[in-house]
Amino acid sequence: MDTKQRILDEALTLFSEKGYANVYVGEIADRVGIKAPSLYKHYKNKRAIFDAIIDEMNARFAEQAKAMAVNGSDAAADSAIYQQMSEDHLLGIGRQFFLYFLHDDYNRRFRKMLTIEQFADPELAGIYTKLYVDDPMLKTDNVEIMTLHFYAPIYYLLTICDRDPAREPWALETLDAHIKQFNRLYGRKKK
Amino acid sequence: MDTKQRILDEALTLFSEKGYANVYVGEIADRVGIKAPSLYKHYKNKRAIFDAIIDEMNARFAEQAKAMAVNGSDAAADSAIYQQMSEDHLLGIGRQFFLYFLHDDYNRRFRKMLTIEQFADPELAGIYTKLYVDDPMLKTDNVEIMTLHFYAPIYYLLTICDRDPAREPWALETLDAHIKQFNRLYGRKKK
DNA sequence: AAAACTGGCTAATTCAAATTAGCCAAATTA
DNA sequence: TAATTTGGCTAATTTGAATTAGCCAGTTTT
Numbered sequence: 377m378d379t380k381q382r383i384l385d386e387a388l389t390l391f392s393e394k395g396y397a398n399v400y401v402g403e404i405a406d407r408v409g410i411k412a413p414s415l416y417k418h419y420k421n422k423r424a425i426f427d428a429i430i431d432e433m434n435a436r437f438a439e440q441a442k443a444m445a446v447n448g449s450d451a452a453a454d455s456a457i458y459q460q461m462s463e464d465h466l467l468g469i470g471r472q473f474f475l476y477f478l479h480d481d482y483n484r485r486f487r488k489m490l491t492i493e494q495f496a497d498p499e500l501a502g503i504y505t506k507l508y509v510d511d512p513m514l515k516t517d518n519v520e521i522m523t524l525h526f527y528a529p530i531y532y533l534l535t536i537c538d539r540d541p542a543r544e545p546w547a548l549e550t551l552d553a554h555i556k557q558f559n560r561l562y563g564r565k566k567k
Numbered sequence: 568m569d570t571k572q573r574i575l576d577e578a579l580t581l582f583s584e585k586g587y588a589n590v591y592v593g594e595i596a597d598r599v600g601i602k603a604p605s606l607y608k609h610y611k612n613k614r615a616i617f618d619a620i621i622d623e624m625n626a627r628f629a630e631q632a633k634a635m636a637v638n639g640s641d642a643a644a645d646s647a648i649y650q651q652m653s654e655d656h657l658l659g660i661g662r663q664f665f666l667y668f669l670h671d672d673y674n675r676r677f678r679k680m681l682t683i684e685q686f687a688d689p690e691l692a693g694i695y696t697k698l699y700v701d702d703p704m705l706k707t708d709n710v711e712i713m714t715l716h717f718y719a720p721i722y723y724l725l726t727i728c729d730r731d732p733a734r735e736p737w738a739l740e741t742l743d744a745h746i747k748q749f750n751r752l753y754g755r756k757k758k
Numbered sequence: 759a760a761a762a763c764t765g766g767c768t769a770a771t772t773c774a775a776a777t778t779a780g781c782c783a784a785a786t787t788a
Numbered sequence: 789t790a791a792t793t794t795g796g797c798t799a800a801t802t803t804g805a806a807t808t809a810g811c812c813a814g815t816t817t818t
Contacts, residue, residue: 604777
């Protein structure tokens, strides 16, 4: 990884832990192994580092969206899919989704940074909602609540683990229990 | 409200919008209608203002806990209560809970401030989890998931409205739909 | 291989924001 | 009512962090 990229990487780590305003450019430089003034050879100023992170993540998530094409755009079909899925399959999907977002380093750091900065900047609030509300949610009618019932607890567990990683084992147990219950409740519908 | 209290009030407003580090003592003073140095007649330094807010909220929530004694400590009984409750009653409870936390000025500002600052200070992360995870959640077994299913979507809708108040009407519709569905799913159980 | 560029450094510089010093008038208390 | 406390002010002072200046070695381009 070249210096310019390492700066983004270390900056994202620090921003996600302490928030933009609490991170000094000297700290970023230290982690990268250079002196603060050298950062300015790569970025115009501190803000430009932040902006570059946002840009990069927009690019990454665009790709991710394709890869994670679990939910098509046909809500009715998706509904049927949910109902026909075996419990194990559903558990697998939930777990995969959960663990991916929780542990994928880029996702985790970026999510925390957005959580911290979301109220300061409407654009960031928009990105946050897009990533964690709109994208995962299906759009239509009946299915909407079912998806809320599937997704909200997962989101909720995620935010808990963000705050307290030691709760992860508990969160995983709870996640499984949630999904089993979800399956029991929604699995045997006729219509 | 005396000056000392007004300082806390305005500081909380600002902290909840921009985060501790982005608020200048001069801003707080402006809002209160005094000059920055005068703040120091009331608080030792900026940090002491923040700490006083935390202390005050601890006191408030202790009281609130009594008032909101919806959930007793007997999970089995609570479970029965949920199942016997009419849909309208359940809707009322959910709505009341949701709107109270969303609109009560102190709750709203404090929640946003904690959201911003939670990762910087483990103590704050603990408070956040206590207030928004442990306190509302029942502790036992079977009921745990049921409560998660009731609560997580509400929490989720709350965070959405925090970020984007314009979504409140949608959130309320979704909230109702969620609770109706919750009631349908859990309402007719035998055991 | 000379010119230009790249990316690092140290040593200023700038600037903004927190805090302190010291004054003063109104209110409170002895 | 005189002394003291309270809470405000203006004018410094301090501090700390972002940024700029200017130097230099190694690398790339012409």
